[in-house]
Amino acid sequence: MERKILLSETEIPRFYYNIVADMPNKPLPPLHPGTREPITPDLLEPLFAKELIMQEVSSERYIEIPAEVRKIYAQWRPTPLFRAYGLEKLLKTPAKIFYKYEGVSPAGSHKPNTAVAQAFYNKAEGIKKITTETGAGQWGTALSYACQLFDMECEVFMVNVSYQQKPYRKIMMNSFGGIVHASPSSLTESGRKVLAANHGSSGSLGIAISEAIERAATDPTAHYALGSVLNHVLLHQTIIGQEAVIQMEKAGLMPDIVVAPFGGGSNFAGIAFPFLQMNLQNKDKIRCIAVEPTSCPKLTRGEFKYDFGDTMGLTPLLPMYTLGHDFMPSPIHAGGLRYHGAGVIVSQLLKDGLIEAQAQTQLKCFEAGMQFIKAEGIIPAPEATHAIASVIDEAIRCREEGKSETILFNLCGHGYFDMSAYDAYLSGQLVETDVNGSQIAASIKSLDALQPA
Numbered sequence: 001m002e003r004k005i006l007l008s009e010t011e012i013p014r015f016y017y018n019i020v021a022d023m024p025n026k027p028l029p030p031l032h033p034g035t036r037e038p039i040t041p042d043l044l045e046p047l048f049a050k051e052l053i054m055q056e057v058s059s060e061r062y063i064e065i066p067a068e069v070r071k072i073y074a075q076w077r078p079t080p081l082f083r084a085y086g087l088e089k090l091l092k093t094p095a096k097i098f099y100k101y102e103g104v105s106p107a108g109s110h111k112p113n114t115a116v117a118q119a120f121y122n123k124a125e126g127i128k129k130i131t132t133e134t135g136a137g138q139w140g141t142a143l144s145y146a147c148q149l150f151d152m153e154c155e156v157f158m159v160n161v162s163y164q165q166k167p168y169r170k171i172m173m174n175s176f177g178g179i180v181h182a183s184p185s186s187l188t189e190s191g192r193k194v195l196a197a198n199h200g201s202s203g204s205l206g207i208a209i210s211e212a213i214e215r216a217a218t219d220p221t222a223h224y225a226l227g228s229v230l231n232h233v234l235l236h237q238t239i240i241g242q243e244a245v246i247q248m249e250k251a252g253l254m255p256d257i258v259v260a261p262f263g264g265g266s267n268f269a270g271i272a273f274p275f276l277q278m279n280l281q282n283k284d285k286i287r288c289i290a291v292e293p294t295s296c297p298k299l300t301r302g303e304f305k306y307d308f309g310d311t312m313g314l315t316p317l318l319p320m321y322t323l324g325h326d327f328m329p330s331p332i333h334a335g336g337l338r339y340h341g342a343g344v345i346v347s348q349l350l351k352d353g354l355i356e357a358q359a360q361t362q363l364k365c366f367e368a369g370m371q372f373i374k375a376e377g378i379i380p381a382p383e384a385t386h387a388i389a390s391v392i393d394e395a396i397r398c399r400e401e402g403k404s405e406t407i408l409f410n411l412c413g414h415g416y417f418d419m420s421a422y423d424a425y426l427s428g429q430l431v432e433t434d435v436n437g438s439q440i441a442a443s444i445k446s447l448d449a450l451q452p453a
Contacts, residue, residue, distance in 0.1 A: 004080045005080065005082070005083075005247045005250055005251055006078065006081075007243060007246060007247060007250075009074050009078075011243070012073055012074060012078055012239070013065065014064065014065055015062035016064075016065060016235045016238055016239065017061070017238040017274055018058055018060060018062065019238075019269075019273045019276060019345060019349075020058070021059055021060060022281060023345075023348065024352065027319065027344045027345055027347075027348045028319035028348070030318050031317040032316060032317075033308070033316065033450070036317075036452045039316050041054070041056075043316075044056070046216075047213065047216055047217065047223055047224045049122045049125050049127065050125065051121045051124070052118060052121050052122075052232045055231070055232035056230060056231045056232045057231075063235065065239075066117075066120060068120060069116055069117050072149065073113070073116065073239070075106070076104050076112075077239065077243070078243045079101055079104055079105070079240070079243065080104065081099070081243075081244060081247040081248070081251070082098065082099050082376070083096065084098065084099055086375035086376050086377075087372060087375040087376055087395075088395070089375070091392060091395045091399065092399060093398050094398055094399060094402065094404040095399070095407055096406045097408075098251070098253075098408045099409050099410070099411040100243070100247075100408065100409075102240065103381075103411065103412075103414035107138060107413075108381075108413050108414050109138040109141075109381065109412055110237060110240060110266070110267060110410070111139045111141070111143075111266075111413075112146060114227065114233045114237060114266065115139070115142035115143045115145065115225070115227070116146045116149065117236045118143070118236075119143070119147050119149065119225075120146075120150065122152070122223050122225070123150040123152060127152065127222065128152060128153060128221040128222070129152060129154070129155065129223075130152060130154055130155075130223055130224070131154075131155045131156075131157070131213075131215045131216040131222055132154070132155075132156055132226070132227065133156070133157045133159070133209045133211070133226075133227075134156050134157070134159070134162075134169075134208070135158075135159050135162055135338055136169065136336045136381070136418070137158060137169025137170065139228070140154075140158055140173050140178060141173050141176065142227070143156070143178070143225055143227070144156065144172075144174075144177060144178030147177065154176075155179045155181075155212075155215060155222075156181070156212075157181050157185065158170065158173075158181065158183060158208065159203040159204060159205060159338065160203035161203055163180075163203075165331075165420055166417055166418060172417065181211075182203070183207055183208040184203055184207050184208075185211060188214045190210035190211050190312045191211050193312070194311075202328075204327075204328055204338060205264075205340075206308075206309075206310050206325055206339070207311045209226070209310035209311070210310040210311050210312035210314050212224055213315065227264075227266065228263055228265055228343065229264035229309060229339070229343045230343065230344075231343070231344065231345055233265075233266050233343075234269035234270070234273070234345055237266045237269055237270030238270055238273050238274055240270035240271050240410065241258075241274030244274070244408060245274050245275065254406065255275065255407060256286060256287065256406050257287045257406070257407045258286060258288045258408050259387045259391050259409040260409060260412070261292075261336075261384055261410070262292045262299060262337065262357070263292075263337040263383065264339050264341070264342065265342055265343030265345070265346040266343075267410060267412045268288075268290045269343070272290075279354070288354075288355045289357070289358055289390055290346065290350075290357050290358070291357075291389070291390045292357065292358075292359050293329075293337050293338075293361075293362065293365075294361050295330040295362065295435050296323070296327075296338050296339065296340070297359045297440075298339075298340060298342050299342055299359075301359075301435075301437075301440055302321045302322050302323045302341075302342070302440070302444070303322065304320070304321050304322075304347060305451060306318065306320075306450055306451055306452065307320060307447055307450065308450075310325065313325065317450055319347065320341045320342050320343065320344055321342040322342070322444070323340045323341070323440055323443055323444065324443030324444045325341070325447075326443050327439070327440070330433035330434075336381075336383045337383055361432055362430065365382065365385040365389045366421070366425040368385050368388040368392050369382070369385035369415070369422075372385070378414065379416060379418075379422070380413075381414060381415040381418055382415060383412060383413065384413060384415070387410060387412075388409070390409075395407060
């Protein structure tokens with residue numbers, strides 16, 4: 001079998017796959033924070049392009065990808081699928097391990113799959129500027145890249161701890177034309193409130209979202225874009241899994257287990273949803289595992305409740321597994337996973353027992369990342385090491401049980417702008433982080449007043 005399994009350009013998916021069409025229990029509706037009634041699409045128009053809003057509420061199984069978007073995708077798609085022979089040998093496992101490598105995109109991650117689509121739809125409506133947030137910087141980089149393709153301005157609020165940890169991500173965004181601010185900032189009312197309470201705040205994705213939304217809401221030429229969580233974002237990422245299905249068929253195998261890191265859901269949805277479709281339609285039994293950090297464990301220790309998607313309460317109330325919008329995650333290096341809630345669709349799938357969730361510690365993830373580097377020669381982003389840690393656990397289980405299962409995971413991006421994190425690990429300076437149970441309980445308890453009657 002060839003180490004790298006490629007597709008031809010003509011095999012780039014022509015449609016996004018919408019898993020809502022096949023879900024036995026449809027997601028609960030977002031609610032207006034004032035009336036507690038389901039929001040109507042028109043209420044989202046000040047922030048999002050109309051086509052994106054229609055995708056957000058759609059229950060159609062397939063949504064056609066615009067030809068111009070597919071043409072841009074062809075610059076790096078289809079992305080390669082590799083068999084991890086080196087990792088299999090290192091682990092002495094009978095398991096067959098494959099990884100879909102999204103680090104070949106211009107931004108170095110899976111994020112351009114939705115960034116290009118969102119920029120395209122906004123440009124079609126005459127929008128001149130898009131605001132957004134970013135954690136580790138992959139999303140901000142992707143949207144900066146996409147906006148310059150369509151001659152649009154991009155303004156990014158980057159979580160402060162990552163802004164300090166990952167200066168080259170900022171430079172990459174600047175190189176693509178993006179304007180980048182450390183969040184919380186003094187540029188918005190949301191940021192100023194946080195700074196007044198904690199001048200040295202390390203920030204969070206929830207705070208950065210509040211700032212970006214506020215910025216867009218006060219500019220009639222601007223819209224807001226989110227890099228994960230929302231239904232239309234997860235939808236765009238399903239081109240990853242659709243390609244992987246064809247590539248696995250070419251390899252003559254189909255995965256028993258599909259694994260991906262989990263922050264808000266786009267990474268996991270991208271690789272897993274097309275395989276979940278087989279479970280839902282054909283009664284296949286592919287295990288789909290979302291892996292989050294133990295320091296921000298919304299899937300494994302959070303609760304399914306209505307909550308705001310941002311810290312300041314500017315978004316609709318979303319039904320999701322959450323730690324509470326006031327939850328402040330530890331400043332771990334996997335900045336893209338430091339989000340308090342999970343996407344609505346993924347939350348419903350977990351609630352119904354159709355997917356699994358695991359949590360991994362920071363040090364174990366970097367240890368897994370080092371094993372992968374030595375075995376496969378690619379430096380993974382800190383986010384991706386969470387998937388690798390769980391893949392190694394599953395591969396060792398296969399070795400102990402004598403099972404030759406097939407494991408597929410999403411190597412969502414490279415870590416070449418995250419070398420300070422690896423330096424901290426290699427020098428023994430990377431510390432373990434945990435979250436206090438009482439902190440989670442207090443944050444979740446504060447959501448009681450937000451729940452519908």
